[in-house]
Amino acid sequence: MLRKLGIEIVKREKIHPLFQILAVLVGLLLAFLISGWIMSMTGNDPIESFKVMFRGAFGEKRKILNTLMRSTPLMLAALATVIAFKAEVWSIGQEGQIFAGAMMSFAVYRLIDTAGLSRPVLLTIVILAGVLGGALLGGLAGWLRTRFNVDIIISTVLLNYIVTTMLLFLLYDHKYWMGANNYYPRSDLILKDYWFPILGDTGRLHMGFIIAVVLAIVVYWLIKRTPYGYDLRALGANPTATQFKGINVKRLILITMLVSGGLAGLAGSIELFGVHHNVNMDLSPGYGYTGIIVALLVELNPILVIFAAIFFGGLINGSVTMITSTGVHTSITYVIQAMVLISVLVCRAMANYRIRRIQHVE
Amino acid sequence: MLNDLLQMAVILNILAATIRMATPLLLGAMGELVAERSGVMNMGLEGMMLFGVFIVWLVTYLGGSTITGIGFALIVGGLLGLLLSVLVIYLRVDQTVSGLAINLLAVGVGEYIPRMVNVQNEIVQVDILANVNIPILSEIPIVGEILFQQNPFTYLAFISVPIVAWFLKKTKYGLAIRSAGENPKAVDTRGLNVNRIRTLSTIFAGMMAGLGGAFLMSVTSRYLPEMTAGRGWLAIIVVIAGNWKPSRMVIATLLFAFLSALQVTLTTFEIAIPYEFFLIMPYVLALVALAASRVRSAQPAKLGVPYSRE
Numbered sequence: 001m002l003r004k005l006g007i008e009i010v011k012r013e014k015i016h017p018l019f020q021i022l023a024v025l026v027g028l029l030l031a032f033l034i035s036g037w038i039m040s041m042t043g044n045d046p047i048e049s050f051k052v053m054f055r056g057a058f059g060e061k062r063k064i065l066n067t068l069m070r071s072t073p074l075m076l077a078a079l080a081t082v083i084a085f086k087a088e089v090w091s092i093g094q095e096g097q098i099f100a101g102a103m104m105s106f107a108v109y110r111l112i113d114t115a116g117l118s119r120p121v122l123l124t125i126v127i128l129a130g131v132l133g134g135a136l137l138g139g140l141a142g143w144l145r146t147r148f149n150v151d152i153i154i155s156t157v158l159l160n161y162i163v164t165t166m167l168l169f170l171l172y173d174h175k176y177w178m179g180a181n182n183y184y185p186r187s188d189l190i191l192k193d194y195w196f197p198i199l200g201d202t203g204r205l206h207m208g209f210i211i212a213v214v215l216a217i218v219v220y221w222l223i224k225r226t227p228y229g230y231d232l233r234a235l236g237a238n239p240t241a242t243q244f245k246g247i248n249v250k251r252l253i254l255i256t257m258l259v260s261g262g263l264a265g266l267a268g269s270i271e272l273f274g275v276h277h278n279v280n281m282d283l284s285p286g287y288g289y290t291g292i293i294v295a296l297l298v299e300l301n302p303i304l305v306i307f308a309a310i311f312f313g314g315l316i317n318g319s320v321t322m323i324t325s326t327g328v329h330t331s332i333t334y335v336i337q338a339m340v341l342i343s344v345l346v347c348r349a350m351a352n353y354r355i356r357r358i359q360h361v362e
Numbered sequence: 363m364l365n366d367l368l369q370m371a372v373i374l375n376i377l378a379a380t381i382r383m384a385t386p387l388l389l390g391a392m393g394e395l396v397a398e399r400s401g402v403m404n405m406g407l408e409g410m411m412l413f414g415v416f417i418v419w420l421v422t423y424l425g426g427s428t429i430t431g432i433g434f435a436l437i438v439g440g441l442l443g444l445l446l447s448v449l450v451i452y453l454r455v456d457q458t459v460s461g462l463a464i465n466l467l468a469v470g471v472g473e474y475i476p477r478m479v480n481v482q483n484e485i486v487q488v489d490i491l492a493n494v495n496i497p498i499l500s501e502i503p504i505v506g507e508i509l510f511q512q513n514p515f516t517y518l519a520f521i522s523v524p525i526v527a528w529f530l531k532k533t534k535y536g537l538a539i540r541s542a543g544e545n546p547k548a549v550d551t552r553g554l555n556v557n558r559i560r561t562l563s564t565i566f567a568g569m570m571a572g573l574g575g576a577f578l579m580s581v582t583s584r585y586l587p588e589m590t591a592g593r594g595w596l597a598i599i600v601v602i603a604g605n606w607k608p609s610r611m612v613i614a615t616l617l618f619a620f621l622s623a624l625q626v627t628l629t630t631f632e633i634a635i636p637y638e639f640f641l642i643m644p645y646v647l648a649l650v651a652l653a654a655s656r657v658r659s660a661q662p663a664k665l666g667v668p669y670s671r672e
Contacts, residue, residue: 144652155649289466334466337466338466346453349455
């Protein structure tokens with residue numbers, strides 16, 4: 001059909017990096033245009049709503065600090081994604097691992113509750129427990145893959161459902177974790193002495209943000225500079241060749257899932273002790289999935305993850321202001337996120353091609 | 363004596379519910395089978411199903427009938443299949459990521475639109491499709507009660523199994539679809555368009571998933587966000603556990619459906635086993651089934667591999 005018009009689509013031999021950035025920007029613009037259109041369909045003014053959203057995210061110091069607070073779990077979930085996807089291990093279990101991390105830290109906290117430990121000691125213990133919780137869940141999916149050849153995508157999705165249902169079980173009916181005076185399924189608050197220290201004089205930004213940023217750099221170093229990172233990239237680039245090089249692929253997949261799960265589990269522990277201070281079902285409103293989008297948006301670059309996570313943190317934080325002043329429900333952020341993913345994927349893929357005029361007719 | 367009768371009634375109830383609950387899984391899985399046979403892994407099944415649920419709700423809210431809603435669910439499902447095809451087949455985006463995009467979109471739209479259009483949070487009742495008793499057959503004791511007093515969708519789902527099996531195995535279109543998944547180059551050499559075959563198969567998968575979701579809505583009547591609760595994923599697992607063979611897929615489906623039926627029926631009784639235990643049973647079984655299904659002899663050779671002539 002195109003040929004009749006005298007044009008054809010051919011693959012580019014080389015893509016200019018600036019062109020790639022342009023593709024992402026066009027994708028973002030497109031995503032906001034479509035989301036705005038959906039907003040206007042439900043009778044809201046999209047431009048006004050986006051303005052309110054932006055001011056709610058970055059308008060003043062307190063709001064910026066809260067945006068950074070929201071970006072923390074996204075950053076960690078995105079780093080978990082980077083580690084896994086670099087090796088072409090398609091784990092989408094970050095959401096469940098966040099919950100597993102929070103659950104493990106809370107379980108350990110309850111065990112040693114009365115020990116009267118100092119805050120740094122207790123926080124170190126519960127953070128490690130969170131990492132362990134996430135790593136165990138990730139490791140389970142890795143083990144199912146290496147031992148029984150169960151696809152990681154599917155096992156991680158199933159484990160997400162299983163873990164959140166288990167939490168539901170622990171939180172309902174006043175049997176286990178549910179607070180005695182609570183009507184809703186949530187636990188009692190953690191003792192205030194053991195909350196994460198707050199950074200800054202206003203807002204709710206806590207120490208977890210620093211941990212996440214440091215880990216982004218660590219992950220960068222891990223992938224670029226260590227033998228493990230080299231194997232990881234080799235596995236992603238060519239699994240068959242990796243096997244022939246004498247690298248134990250199964251072990252590598254298992255380690256990757258442990259590390260990836262650990263990072264996501266850490267996010268759960270941080271959300272618990274830094275933001276919510278109790279266990280509830282909204283501990284992660286889809287941070288695991290948003291983290292995947294963040295990682296894909298920056299093509300799995302751990303350093304750029306920091307900035308993309310802040311962008312999405314702003315989106316989530318801004319939506320809270322938006323619902324109070326314009327009535328647009330916060331769930332619009334899910335629509336925006338999905339649209340960002342789809343349109344950036346499309347624009348980036350299209351940037352690989354160009355339209356050429358056919359010079360001579362065959 | 364009375365106790366025996368009661369037990370009998372409960373068992374009948376569970377078995378009839380098994381057949382009913384198999385419906386969305388079977389519809390989704392048969393569509394997925396066709397797409398996978400053609401070489402496309404549709405990871406967006408959960409989202410497509412979710413859209414089906416949501417569309418029927420939306421049409422009802424806007425004053426349409428359930429049947430109209432089902433029609434729109436089919437169309438939207440097909441469009442989502444087309445979207446996935448464009449992403450996976452033509453733009454060569456990774457299949458997991460493309461599927462994820464559709465799933466997330468479904469979650470977002472399915473929560474945002476109902477909240478925004480139905481601000482007062484009125485109760486919207488979707489008209490439940492009435493069960494149809496098949497003449498004569500439904501009169502048979504026990505069997506009739508279990509199998510032949512069901513929803514029209516349920517009959518459709520079970521009839522779709524032999525039809526899809528026959529279509530794939532015996533028709534030239536079926537052959538083209540299977541070849542596109544096994545040896546796309548040969549299909550291309552024969553002058554058939556591999557990408558078009560795959561696109562049409564994926565659109566079919568989307569429509570079947572939409573139908574599965576529409577069924578869920580038309581038996582539940584009250585809408586909840588993320589109502590499909592992983593049924594789309596279970597449908598994908600049914601295909602793998604059934605080794606891409608329709609008859610085995612039915613067995614896998616019935617197993618999952620039985621567990622769900624058990625949950626629905628037994629939670630109305632006072633029993634010691636917690637409710638959440640039944641909720642996670644299908645997922646645990648799915649993991650076990652996947653771990654046990656080492657035989658993947660019938661997996662299409664080029665599943666998930668984009669085709670190009672170079």
